[in-house]
Amino acid sequence: MKHIVLLGDGMSDEKLPQLGNKTPLQAANTPNMDFMARRGKLGTARTVPPGFSPGSDVANLSVFGYNPQTCYSGRSPLEAASMGVELAPDDVAFRVNLVNLSPRGNRMIMQDYSAGHISTEEGGELIEALKAETAGDEFQFHPGVGYRHLLVWRGGKVDLITVPPHDITGKDILPHLPQGEGAKRLIELMNTSQMVFFNHPQYRKRVDAGKVPANSIWLWGQGKRPTMVPFRQKFGLTGAVISAVDLIRGIGVCAGLEIIKVPGATGYIDTNYRGKAEAALDALERHDFVYLHVEAPDEASHSGNLEHKMKAIEDFDAQIVGPILEGVKKFDSYRVLCTPDHPTPVARMTHTSDPVPFVLYSGENQENPAVAGYDEDSAKATSLELKEGFRLMEMLLQG
Numbered sequence: 001m002k003h004i005v006l007l008g009d010g011m012s013d014e015k016l017p018q019l020g021n022k023t024p025l026q027a028a029n030t031p032n033m034d035f036m037a038r039r040g041k042l043g044t045a046r047t048v049p050p051g052f053s054p055g056s057d058v059a060n061l062s063v064f065g066y067n068p069q070t071c072y073s074g075r076s077p078l079e080a081a082s083m084g085v086e087l088a089p090d091d092v093a094f095r096v097n098l099v100n101l102s103p104r105g106n107r108m109i110m111q112d113y114s115a116g117h118i119s120t121e122e123g124g125e126l127i128e129a130l131k132a133e134t135a136g137d138e139f140q141f142h143p144g145v146g147y148r149h150l151l152v153w154r155g156g157k158v159d160l161i162t163v164p165p166h167d168i169t170g171k172d173i174l175p176h177l178p179q180g181e182g183a184k185r186l187i188e189l190m191n192t193s194q195m196v197f198f199n200h201p202q203y204r205k206r207v208d209a210g211k212v213p214a215n216s217i218w219l220w221g222q223g224k225r226p227t228m229v230p231f232r233q234k235f236g237l238t239g240a241v242i243s244a245v246d247l248i249r250g251i252g253v254c255a256g257l258e259i260i261k262v263p264g265a266t267g268y269i270d271t272n273y274r275g276k277a278e279a280a281l282d283a284l285e286r287h288d289f290v291y292l293h294v295e296a297p298d299e300a301s302h303s304g305n306l307e308h309k310m311k312a313i314e315d316f317d318a319q320i321v322g323p324i325l326e327g328v329k330k331f332d333s334y335r336v337l338c339t340p341d342h343p344t345p346v347a348r349m350t351h352t353s354d355p356v357p358f359v360l361y362s363g364e365n366q367e368n369p370a371v372a373g374y375d376e377d378s379a380k381a382t383s384l385e386l387k388e389g390f391r392l393m394e395m396l397l398q399g
């Protein structure tokens, strides 16, 4: 039996007047996910337990079959695991976003949480410049993917209140700066980054090219190293993870799964969808479980770009779901689970904790014509509701 999760990050949404009061999933052309919905098991799952903020870290841990209430220790330690950065027991990892802040009157606004979706190469340049300016044992910066990077605070403070920058787009940053013991040190680092970045040649180059420059770092997602039972010990299967982003790869590393890096996988709307699907089918030749994650719908939603979100959903359906449904037919038996991790309503430009629509398809032929397709309403209309989202994995593995 082969099992595969097809995860469209942030894919579910809310009804929009500009879509005739339909959700993007309802309005998008998704023949493959609709095919699954009319034949397979359709339902909803609460991937974000009560009391947790709806981050992709918590939500994807649930879909991987891990209860966040027992294993979650912060987002950035998971990303550090993907980057091969060892954390000592008292080290604290922070996510470092390269962002664009803009002055408005006497306030400073979070203009762009991704600094114009800065490239990995350009992002790395700035992190290297910041490392040179802050060299020392206490704070260590590590380059990551795109705007997503890492700070390790050796022996640092973890009980701080920090805010994801994609939650405050267009807002005054002052009320959302880090708070708590150690916050002053973090704000000093952010101020240092502003000086380093403004004087870096890349700043002028990006401005002259009409691109959004990175003019600050933003620190959040802190935590200490996690302890996770290996997937094989927990579920008895080996497996592989395919994703462009360190968060998902890091969950895979902590779960003892093979990490497959696909050339051209960008974590954005221009990713190499086909390459990821082909890599997943290849991985299923040597593993019984594959987790294929696509970031694009979430990024489009955070940017408030409905056109990009619709395209990301349709590309996910045509270039991931379709080829996978075709490719798994070569195996004697299979189960395909298609789901978001959390909703990212494009009108809100950030995540919600609402349950997500999932569909589990195992090659059934019987069609249920009453099901309109794969969407939030159709999923809610079934009696299948998983209040503990981490139970989805049991359903995938046991049918």
Ligand SMILES: O=C(O)[C@@H](CO)OP(=O)(O)O
Pocket: 009, 055, 056, 057, 148, 166, 245, 247, 295, 298, 299, 302
């Ligand atoms: O990587 C990130 O910073 C966030 C926002 O884009 O992604 P996700 O919402 O999937 O955690």
